[in-house]
Amino acid sequence: SYVLTQPPSVSVAPGQTARITCGGNNIGSKSVHWYQQKPGQAPVLVVYDDSDRPSGIPERFSGSNSGNTATLTISRVEAGDEADYYCQVWDSSSAHVVFGGGTKLTVL
Amino acid sequence: EVQLVESGGGLVKPGGSLRLSCAASGFTFSSYSMNWVRQAPGKGLEWVSSISSSSSYIYYADSVKGRFTISRDNAKNSLYLQMNSLRAEDTAVYYCARDYCSSTSCGFDPWGQGTLVTVSS
Numbered sequence: 528s529y530v531l532t533q534p535p536s537v538s539v540a541p542g543q544t545a546r547i548t549c550g551g552n553n554i555g556s557k558s559v560h561w562y563q564q565k566p567g568q569a570p571v572l573v574v575y576d577d578s579d580r581p582s583g584i585p586e587r588f589s590g591s592n593s594g595n596t597a598t599l600t601i602s603r604v605e606a607g608d609e610a611d612y613y614c615q616v617w618d619s620s621s622a623h624v625v626f627g628g629g630t631k632l633t634v635l
Numbered sequence: 636e637v638q639l640v641e642s643g644g645g646l647v648k649p650g651g652s653l654r655l656s657c658a659a660s661g662f663t664f665s666s667y668s669m670n671w672v673r674q675a676p677g678k679g680l681e682w683v684s685s686i687s688s689s690s691s692y693i694y695y696a697d698s699v700k701g702r703f704t705i706s707r708d709n710a711k712n713s714l715y716l717q718m719n720s721l722r723a724e725d726t727a728v729y730y731c732a733r734d735y736c737s738s739t740s741c742g743f744d745p746w747g748q749g750t751l752v753t754v755s756s
Contacts, residue, residue, distance in 0.1 A: 528697075560742030562680070569730055570672075570680065572744035576737045581744060613680050617740060622694050624670070624682035 529618040531627035538633045545601040547630045549614035552595060557616045559597040561590060564629075565610045573612075574599060601632070609634045637661040637745055639731050644750030651721050651754070657714040657731030657747055665689075665709035668734040670743055671716050673727035673752075683729070684716065699725075721754045728752075 532550040539545040549559060559577050562570040572581050574590040577597065587602045601608055614627040643655040657669070671683040684705040685694045693705055704717040714731050728751050732743035 558737075558740035560740075562743075564680075569746040569748055570732075570743075571746070572735055572742050575735060575742040575744075576740055579737065581735065611679075615680075615682075615742065623696065624672075624685065624694075626672075626680045626682060629679040 528621055528623065529616070529625050531614055531616065531625055533612075533614060533627040533630045535628070536631045536633065538635055539601075539604050540635045541604055541606060543604055545604050545608070545632055547599045547601075547612050547614075547632065549597040549599070549627050550595055551597075551616065554595055554597050554616065555593045557592075557618075559590065559592050560615045561588075561599045562613045562615065563608075563610045564613065570613065604632075604634055606634050608632060637733070639733065639745060639747035641729065641731050641747045641750040644729065644752045646753045646755065647721055648756050649722060649754055652717070652719045653721065653752060655716040655718065655729055655731075655750060655752070657716075659712045659714065659733070662733070664707075664712040668692075668741065669707060669714045670732045670734065671705060671714075671729060672732055672743065672746075673725075673729045674749075675724075675727040678727075681727070686714070718752070721752075723754050726752060726754045 561574040564570040577592040578590040640658045670685045702720045706715045728749040730749045732746040734741040735744035
């Protein structure tokens, strides 16, 4: 089955840029979606199709995807960005939705 | 406003059954594929099942296949998850989520607030 690998944690100072990676075999050939989940809340889609943003998501959130790594980039990080972030793809070979293990973003 | 509200969670003994519901409002329910995703306490997100708009296509995670059944009633704007032969490892918050699609792929948005299922003797 297809596996997505995320670092367990990423730390960044306010105002800096956070990069959260999502590794998978030839993930560049798939469409990657990213979710933000704050404690006690449901997940929210922040990037879809590798690099598009749903309405209402700040431009500070962006994404890229190439080769074996997809990346969620959060520019000018704010305290309110502290959350768990998950990547997700559709694996057509198994007809399964796959989530990464999640990355906890800490704003120092 | 698009809204998804889950219900039906609770405490159930191992081997027991439970039926979750998800009431949808604020959009044309019959036009969207729908999904169930769960999250065990302190753990990450785990996809459970998906169903297409007309129920023609249904998919399950290996961990629940043969025990869980997803269904929908478009006339009632409702999504369901029938869970049988429940195990301790099925303990989780269960979320329903609508497909959010581009021309090439679909993510999940929005999500409901979740309903907690606890499997314990």
